[in-house]
Amino acid sequence: AQKITQTQPGMFVQEKEAVTLDCTYDTSDPSYGLFWYKQPSSGEMIFLIYQGSYDQQNATEGRYSLNFQKARKSANLVISASQLGDSAMYFCAMRGVNTNAGKSTFGDGTTLTVKP
């Protein structure tokens, strides 16, 4: 079984500042992938970044980086230089090697509000 925990229901950040969204996970799979998705109020889920459990380096995609600490089972998303358009709900998700056909487990999400 897999579990994702996002402990921050809501977060506020000032425009142009960095923000960290927390994600911890639990799994018995020996190999797994971790994902972050962004969901604006319009509804579409947008894939942001991926981290493999055996990747040696933390993943980065533009202003997004994933702070992966395998021993702590955490995969926090860092957004640098926040923009007003970053206001959205953010979901952490995972998939394991033993998971059937790409089924993902999602956390409850964190709502991020960027203040001007």
Place this chain on the structure above:
Amino acid sequence: DTEVTQTPKHLVMGMTNKKSLKCEQHMGHRAMYWYKQKAKKPPELMFVYSYEKLSINESVPSRFSPECPNSSLLNLHLHALQPEDSALYLCASSQVGTGAYYGYTFGSGTRLTVV
């Protein structure tokens, strides 16, 4: 522009109606998914198709009937829905591969209201 197209964007239907949600992708992805999402909640998996075959049904009531006519299309047929089925229905697709993990590409969703 999203690479997964869902139609319609909004749908209002009565409890006795029959309607269908449609999803199309042209990315060559061989896995397609239906998710149901209530407001402020994470998406809940309903069905997974892998290589056009149903591989996961998350004990979804039979009033929801999925169909995958080909590798690019995914339908969700709706019949005799209940008001509690009102939600955002998201279609997604992904590559399939062992030892590697692929993010989903989601469509913009269909906001369904059952009256």
